[in-house]
Amino acid sequence: MQRIDALPIHIRAVTKTYGAVYALDGVDLEVRSGEFLTLLGPSGSGKTTLLMVLAGFTRPDAGSLKFGDAEVIRMPPHRREVGMVFQNYALFPHLDVAANIGFPLKLRGIDKNDIHARVESALATVQLQGFGDRRIHQLSGGQKQRVALARAIIFEPRILLMDEPLSALDKKLREHMQIELRRLHEQLGMTTVYVTHDQREALTMSDRIAVINHGRLIQLDDPRAIYDHPADPFVANFIGESVLLPVEIIDGKPCYRGRPLQVAAGHARDDKTTPGALLMLRPERLVFMDDARADAAAYNRFDGVVGHAVYQGENFVTYITLDDGHEVAVRSVSRKQSLAAAPPPGSTVTLGLHRDETALIPGHTAAAGNNNNDAETNRGHKP
Amino acid sequence: MTAAAMDINAAALRRDERREKLALFSLCAPASLLVLVIIVAPVGWLFWLSLFNDAGVMSLDNYTRMFESKSYTRIFITTFQVSFLTTALCVLLGYPLAYFLAQLPRRWAALGMLAVLLPFWTSLLVRTYAWLVVLQRKGLVNQWGMELGLWEAPLRLAHNLNGTLIGMAHIMLPFLVLPLYGAMKAIDFDYMKAAANLGANPVSAFRHVFLPLSLPGLFAGIIIVFVLCLGFFVTPAVLGGGKVIMVSMKIETLVDLFFNFGTASALGVVLLGLTLLVLFAAHKLLQLDRVLGGGHGGNP
Numbered sequence: 001m002q003r004i005d006a007l008p009i010h011i012r013a014v015t016k017t018y019g020a021v022y023a024l025d026g027v028d029l030e031v032r033s034g035e036f037l038t039l040l041g042p043s044g045s046g047k048t049t050l051l052m053v054l055a056g057f058t059r060p061d062a063g064s065l066k067f068g069d070a071e072v073i074r075m076p077p078h079r080r081e082v083g084m085v086f087q088n089y090a091l092f093p094h095l096d097v098a099a100n101i102g103f104p105l106k107l108r109g110i111d112k113n114d115i116h117a118r119v120e121s122a123l124a125t126v127q128l129q130g131f132g133d134r135r136i137h138q139l140s141g142g143q144k145q146r147v148a149l150a151r152a153i154i155f156e157p158r159i160l161l162m163d164e165p166l167s168a169l170d171k172k173l174r175e176h177m178q179i180e181l182r183r184l185h186e187q188l189g190m191t192t193v194y195v196t197h198d199q200r201e202a203l204t205m206s207d208r209i210a211v212i213n214h215g216r217l218i219q220l221d222d223p224r225a226i227y228d229h230p231a232d233p234f235v236a237n238f239i240g241e242s243v244l245l246p247v248e249i250i251d252g253k254p255c256y257r258g259r260p261l262q263v264a265a266g267h268a269r270d271d272k273t274t275p276g277a278l279l280m281l282r283p284e285r286l287v288f289m290d291d292a293r294a295d296a297a298a299y300n301r302f303d304g305v306v307g308h309a310v311y312q313g314e315n316f317v318t319y320i321t322l323d324d325g326h327e328v329a330v331r332s333v334s335r336k337q338s339l340a341a342a343p344p345p346g347s348t349v350t351l352g353l354h355r356d357e358t359a360l361i362p363g364h365t366a367a368a369g370n371n372n373n374d375a376e377t378n379r380g381h382k383p
Numbered sequence: 384m385t386a387a388a389m390d391i392n393a394a395a396l397r398r399d400e401r402r403e404k405l406a407l408f409s410l411c412a413p414a415s416l417l418v419l420v421i422i423v424a425p426v427g428w429l430f431w432l433s434l435f436n437d438a439g440v441m442s443l444d445n446y447t448r449m450f451e452s453k454s455y456t457r458i459f460i461t462t463f464q465v466s467f468l469t470t471a472l473c474v475l476l477g478y479p480l481a482y483f484l485a486q487l488p489r490r491w492a493a494l495g496m497l498a499v500l501l502p503f504w505t506s507l508l509v510r511t512y513a514w515l516v517v518l519q520r521k522g523l524v525n526q527w528g529m530e531l532g533l534w535e536a537p538l539r540l541a542h543n544l545n546g547t548l549i550g551m552a553h554i555m556l557p558f559l560v561l562p563l564y565g566a567m568k569a570i571d572f573d574y575m576k577a578a579a580n581l582g583a584n585p586v587s588a589f590r591h592v593f594l595p596l597s598l599p600g601l602f603a604g605i606i607i608v609f610v611l612c613l614g615f616f617v618t619p620a621v622l623g624g625g626k627v628i629m630v631s632m633k634i635e636t637l638v639d640l641f642f643n644f645g646t647a648s649a650l651g652v653v654l655l656g657l658t659l660l661v662l663f664a665a666h667k668l669l670q671l672d673r674v675l676g677g678g679h680g681g682n683p
Contacts, residue, residue, distance in 0.1 A: 055576075057580075077580055078580070078583055082606045083581070084580045086573050088573060094592075107583050107591075
């Protein structure tokens with residue numbers, strides 16, 4: 001299939017309420033032409049509602065939605081010309097694979113031979129040559145996924161929407177499809193809005209991620225910025241694992257338990273302008289300190305007692321209770337030396353966090369206790 | 384474990400499986416017995432009776448008469464005509480009704496379903512006579528119609544084909560609506576969304592997606608209604624006023640008036656045969672197993 005001429009999407013102050021609940025609370029979002037943007041959020045955050053507004057299945061209460069220069073907020077779904085891959089694929093069970101994929105072309109009154117040729121080409125694009133006369137119920141989950149994708153792109157929509165399209169697949173296939181969807185996006189180049197609650201999927205696939213919570217856009221950034229510099233404690237907890245420690249600002253300098261923290265210049269976002277801050281500890285960024293380390297001085301230090309350890313195959317995770325009671329996880333790669341060097345339970349250790357990897361998150365110190373509780377529960381779900 | 388002990392285990396597991404199957408079969412034994420006693424045996428007896436002519440001699444007279452006499456042929460034609468027209472009426476009334484109910488939110492759909500089912504739970508005879516009251520020469524419809532000046536002379540709505548069709552369509556409607564509603568409810572609404580997203584306006588989304596997906600339910604309803612109509616007695620007897628004679632009514636006359644069990648049985652056997660033929664044709668044409676088994680109307 002040919003490269004598609006993409007369109008940008010301009011979302012302005014889109015609001016949707018269900019009774020007293022704001023599903024979308026004044027969302028402003030610019031999706032750049034040809035980019036792969038992921039709407040990421042927990043269930044009930046409003047990400048799917050936003051996608052449904054883009055597709056035209058949900059009528060918002062207010063706001064503006066433009067595809068390119070055209071206002072489409074009142075346009076019925078069948079005239080929007082956007083492709084969509086549904087969570088359950090929504091392949092028509094009474095039609096075979098070719099008829100499913102050719103469906104949008106048939107509606108557009110395209111000549112039968114043309115349809116046939118284009119269906120073949122679309123099947124080739126999703127690597128399903130020769131599957132045209134299969135029935136839908138004969139397909140595996142991954143094949144259905146590809147057929148749904150072929151059907152969504154065959155009419156060359158300039159915008160493609162995907163609603164958790166990989167959630168029904170098993171882990172291996174899901175990771176394979178992530179790469180393939182990404183490859184297809186690079187090949188065809190249409191503006192893609194992808195909904196998922198899987199943060200790893202979002203990090204893997206996206207050009208940019210829009211984190212949504214409580215119907216609001218919390219942060220819009222590329223995956224690395226989202227992971228390294230979360231805009232608030234919610235993003236820090238939702239994406240990756242983290243424990244947030246309260247930080248006092250003393251004389252304009254961030255301190256943890258009275259000890260000043262070394263923070264790399266570029267990493268200390270907003271720490272001077274906000275009244276308080278939180279220190280984000282990610283398990284893979286923490287190391288066991290060893291004074292033999294050449295650059296030991298470049299590390300912020302945290303003392304604690306070793307709790308239990310979990311072996312996860314490629315990694316092992318050690319849980320440490322810090323002196324102030326916070327439990328943090330340290331993730332190490334399972335190499336023979338590191339396993340042998342792992343501190344035994346009950347021993348006292350010093351953890352190190354390199355100053356270049358020390359990130360402060362805007363947040364009130366007063367609220368730090370609460371945020372930290374969140375962090376604890378969050379971590380508890382995914383060791 | 385020794386090999387001998389393994390063999391003993393295997394034998395015991397086989398025994399357990401056999402016992403389980405037997406236990407499952409015994410669950411349906413009472414029903415099987417009932418079918419044997421109240422269906423297979425009487426039908427067999429009926430068939431046996433039909434083989435004796437008026438003189439009590441074994442012959443095929445009852446059958447040959449049916450093919451020679453025009454009146455019998457006409458009765459069969461009438462029966463099929465009435466059944467066909469009733470079924471058509473039910474489809475015309477029932478499809479939009481089922482569609483409407485399937486679109487309603489759960490609570491309102493339940494209420495609507497109650498409205499469909501309430502008459503279903505009322506005595507057949509009561510409903511049929513109620514229609515007679517409504518439709519007859521000086522009935523409600525004619526009174527109101529004339530008072531409002533819609534028509535001059537009373538319409539002939541009862542004691543003829545009109546009355547028969549109105550009454551039968553009313554009685555049969557739930558049999559069409561129920562399977563159809565079930566099939567429609569099983570259609571994932573995402574299919575309609577997908578159709579719209581792919582460029583189908585509401586009309587073509589209905590035509591290309593909803594309608595074909597609801598067909599198995601519609602066919603199931605059509606077959607149930609048509610087959611029930613073939614053997615229907617009370618309503619055509621009351622509302623037809625003797626002008627619409629169906630096979631069941633002829634059988635009744637033969638038994639009640641002429642005490643002619645042989646011919647009556649033969650009629651019954653032929654009707655049964657024709658009904659089975661209809662079912663067989665439907666099976667061949669529409670793959671009935673899929674229709675009755677819920678088909679592909681539901682989720683993939």
